[in-house]
Amino acid sequence: MSNGAATETMNVSFYEPKSILSWVLTTDHKRIGLMYLITISTFFLIAGGIAMLMRYELLTPESDFVSPHTYNVLFTLHGSIMVFFFIVPGVAASLGNFLIPLMIGARDVAFPKLNLGSYWIYLVGTIILLAALLQPADTGWTFYTPYSVKTGTDVILITFGVFVLGFSSILTGLNFIVTIHKLRAPGMTWDRLPLFIWSAYATSILQLLATPVVGITLLLLIAERTLDIGFFDPAKGGDPILFQNFFWFYSHPAVYIMVIPAFGIISEIIPVFSRKPIFGYKAIAYSSFAIAIISFFVWMHHMFVSGISQTAAAIFSFLTMLVAIPTAIKVFNWVATLYKGSISLESPMLYALSFIFLFTIGGLTGVYLGTLAVDVPLHDTYFVVAHMHYVMIGGTVFGFFGALHFWYPKWFGKMFNEAVAKLAWFLIFVGFNVTFFPQFFLGVEGMPRRYASYPPQFQTLHEISTYGSWILGLGIFIMTVNLIAGVIGGKKAPQNPYNSLSLEWQVPSPPPHENFHEIPTVTDWTYGYGKKSKTEA
């Protein structure tokens, strides 16, 4: 796919032709992104539904809705589907695929056929997951040994599904890195790149380098179950803690794969809806890379009470504090961008602003857990559950929803109902906080994680949390219906409803197959809002 002159298909949107075969065999990044979007969103709703069942069980202290074994299967599926089938692959692959070529002024990614292949590999992974549901695992999404070796449930299929899925992430990461290096339009220098592209690049490094580790770790687990080799069996000279080290070596960078794209989204939305340049562009751009690099060196903070040495604990607590610094810098820069802006609170901006609020809570509570003496009572309690959901929902999902609302006109060529979108946002924001904020207190009180039943003193906070989940569920339902209704019958979208300076908004809504009539020549960065003359810098 060259970046030269366009062909005759320029005036037709990328949705044409509508034949199924043309979609199945498509190499258009916008179609591939859309297919990812539909698939990951479906998994998000399924895993979210499972969480509603879990929260329903937790209304009362006893196991009176489902058996303890069923509850354990539910939380395993909830975690595995959310992590491996939605949040790690999904946000980057859906939004990244759609946006990256458009934002850098290219016609497609560097390897379009490989891109399609990545999506098909992802689908194969999901089929294996469906097979795994016949005798679903009850290990938790973390598959700790020895339990994951000994349990009679089916661990092999689900971990193999994740293994296959990993290749989709690795190849997508490779594709994006080459695309960003090689296909930028003339004049799109590194210091003019949109911040979403900087974050996509950092995320892709993590996808490329970290994912192989979890792939191999899960293969080792499969080998342990089938061949009884003893990697993780102390009776054979192995060590169950080895599994934890391998697993978290991937899974910690994985959480940054989850959240760095969301950081990029916020950095795009806030300047547009403030009509101001982003404050601290270089700091935000470089901080994504700092986070990505440091993220490889903090994994043992998930293992402070696992039986590691005091020295190891000290080193990893220190490094964990370091990773907080570039993250905090982003938050301060986003808020500073609002100063003297012209702020308009449409739904994308509501999601972006509430992201900052919620992610700050998530990030600060991560500091609690990185502090050694404090982590001891809080580890493996609901404090950790609350922290992770504040960063993953309050962070990534709010960023993802914000992105869906922001780029919706460009992607679908239609507008959704803005008033309903605001209502849905409000329910989601309130519901999310009512669900998860009490869980910090549950954790401080000593309520352990992964408990199907619990002592009665914890009931009140669990009840509040469950009621919150109903509000959250309702909000997500309304949002989903609203977005689908917009696609079906919404008003036709203008080319640039929010007056963004970014390249993706300079093409029709939705874009044609090859994106640009002519590849643009870029003369300024994307955040030139309020610039009166070319001499202001």
Added chain:
Amino acid sequence: MLSWLPEEASNLAGKVDNVLLVVTVVSVFFFLLISVFLVYYALKYRRRSDDDHTPYITGNIVIEVIWTVVPSILLMIFFAWGYIEFVHMKNPPKDATEVNVTARQWMWEFEYYDGKKTINELYVQKDRPVRMIMQSEDVIHSFFVPAFRVKQDVLPGRYTQLWFTPTKAGDFDLFCAEYCGTGHSQMRAVVHVLSPEAFSRWMNKGKGGAEVAEAAELSPRERGKKVYQEKGCSACHSIDGSPVVGPTFKGLYGHKVELESGETVTADENYIRHSVLEPQAQIVKGYQPVMPSFKGKLSDKEITGVIEYIKSLK
């Protein structure tokens, strides 16, 4: 936040809570700072018209440095202080009493220096430091007492330890805090912190001191019910008819039971006793051979009590 903390019942709890308090104060400060500016700016700079003039501000190196350096200093303080207290939590005094802990799916077994054993009840003396030497017989578990602020994973094939000095008499929850399978949420115990007099009385009960307290005053059926609830049976056997990890006790007594071997036996007194002492000898069809033996852990009186209790569950 503070009223949600469990009471401080060990020498370590106050230290942990101090660090927690300071991290909380600083976090709340930064959270409020960020939120207030966020909301204030979002409202103060609301768009008035499409022709609003916005200044072309791209950054400020001084502010950037300040908000990099100040948080860094605070984070380093948290790290250092958290580490110092952590080291204290990891290093037991040399004169600590020792208790051996064996964790298995899904119960806690404690063995004291004189050979006494208890299940799901840990007896310690107030104001005396005690060190738990812990191992697991199967998967990873975790010993967690919220009131003491202590937690340590318990591993197979390796000893791990934790220590504390209880500072308040009373009963405190002990939870398993590492997911370990079906009975994980039921793997709970109680820590009894006794005054020195009460502790020596308990210690002097003799090796058979694993007996349920006040066993003499209870009828066999009441004793059996207490054993069922406190010695780990309830983790795997229901009394309402539902199969859990093991067969239900409801309606068990006197009925025919089909074994994995194909044999059919009657669940009489000897069958129940045999199952408690040598569970692997008679696995019920459709169930896994995971029941541990209670030989040496339940007295004959307690087993008789359990049998009487099961008889009452028609």
